[in-house]
Amino acid sequence: MKPPRFTLRGFRRPREVVGLALGRLEREVMEEIWKRGEANVRDVHAAFGERAAYTTLMTTLDRLYKKGLLERRKEGRAFLYGPRVSREEFEKGFAKDMIDGLLGHRAEPVLACIVEAVSERDRALLDELDRLIKRKRKEIREE
Numbered sequence: 001m002k003p004p005r006f007t008l009r010g011f012r013r014p015r016e017v018v019g020l021a022l023g024r025l026e027r028e029v030m031e032e033i034w035k036r037g038e039a040n041v042r043d044v045h046a047a048f049g050e051r052a053a054y055t056t057l058m059t060t061l062d063r064l065y066k067k068g069l070l071e072r073r074k075e076g077r078a079f080l081y082g083p084r085v086s087r088e089e090f091e092k093g094f095a096k097d098m099i100d101g102l103l104g105h106r107a108e109p110v111l112a113c114i115v116e117a118v119s120e121r122d123r124a125l126l127d128e129l130d131r132l133i134k135r136k137r138k139e140i141r142e143e
Contacts, residue, residue: 025052025056025060026060026063026064028048029044029057029060029061029064030064030069030070030083030087030090031087032044032047032048033064033070033081033082033083034083034086034087037082037083038080038081038082039080039081039082040075040078040079040080040081041054041057041058041061041078041079042054042078044057044061044081045057061079061081064081065081068084069083069084069085069090070082070083070084071083071084115129
């Protein structure tokens with residue numbers, strides 16, 4: 001029998017947590033910066049068109065810089081913003097933080113749920129999970 005899906009009080013689903021870590025506009029701005037590699041406020045504003053005010057985007061870029069997700073350098077009178085981390089690094093770091101939080105409790109139920117979810121989605125992922133586990137065990141033995 002498949003266990004019911006529910007959200008514990010005080011816990012959120014991963015999509016909701018990402019939304020809390022970065023707001024919708026922040027996520028969209030990060031996507032634009034990842035796509036371009038580097039951009040100033042004017043470039044981002046042009047990409048957004050009428051969806052966001054220039055000053056709103058300026059504030060958002062500054063906020064992302066202060067959160068450590070963007071780096072910036074002065075070019076003339078404007079700042080050029082670039083990603084401090086790749087999309088993959090961001091997603092991996094976010095996933096690691098979530099898993100670290102889950103494993104702070106009893107690990108066995110969490111691992112069992114992960115294996116169950118992986119097997120329901122794609123049985124080939126179980127083989128990939130097994131390969132990753134074997135590789136990690138080998139790395140640990142060699143240390």
